[in-house]
Amino acid sequence: MRVFKKLTSYIMQDDLLQPRLSISESMSIAADLKLGKELGKAEKELIVEEILQTLGLWEHRNTRSECLSGGQSKRLSIALELVNNPPIMFLDEPTTGLDVVSIRQLVVLLRLLSRQGRTIICTVHQPSASLFSLFDRVYIVSRGMCCYQGAAPLLIPFLAEIGHICPSTHNPADFVLETLATDPEASAQMSELCQNGKLCRKLDRMTLRGGR
Template identity: 35%
Template sequence: GGEKKRVNIGTELLTNPSVIFLDEPTSGLDSTSAVALVEVLRELAMAGKTVITSIHQPSSQIFQSFDQLILLADGKTIFMGKPLNALAYFGTMGHQSPAQYNPADYVMDLVNQDMKIREELKEAYLQNRMIEG
């Protein structure tokens, strides 16, 4: 599965797109291959390409390599910013990340909380955007 996925991505890159959308590009890859793929995507971004990807279970190394994170709950934004800023942001709302916990797992756990917590996070983000705007 991983070999075919890399070939498909490489084939699409031959068209030299300015925007690259990838849905779960690391699924089915071992951790070394997943990190290598994300490094290639990062190099493309550094070369001026816009890279947008969804990854539901990133390793902490992959999570920290992204420039921006948009975190959705029920299709609504609950965080947008630098990935590691998410920990502090959710901490201010009483959702502290446990020590030595993968930050990607922490934010995904928040997204998968019960409806009450998801509603709280969506409302807090909306209120923060209104204050900033």
């Protein structure tokens, strides 16, 4: 458990920030607490600057937390957890309370962090179709069972295997939730088909390259 705690970080749904502290002050305190005396002041400042530049907060580094927008507050919450560079990050409903533009910016940012070698795991209820397409892997839970695990584009053909055809104009995320809510047998059928999450539907990379 000690090793697990060092490898992971957890970002809650509500941003618990110190309202009177600026972004730089909050990051400086986090660096001192998480990095200790292992690194000098100059090294810590470089780490903080790199994180703020990556998350688009550098220009707002002197702004107090209470003056930040919802999207900026969420990015600061992520920045504070990135100080000690955790390889695994859990986010609870990171898009709650954000407008459409901020939500997309946040999800694109999370994709960027994942491309840097981190594993990003977050719970999201009813994402839009455009956001759904940005997820590398989707894990759907209903009635205590895993009903799907795999690539987002493969969810529609997966549903078709049990007779649920998603209309081309429908959001796949909305369609699967509606299916699970209205069809009592759908959860069991989907769980059985993916062996309760043991089978992961993966995209064929060769097929993807050939289709471009």
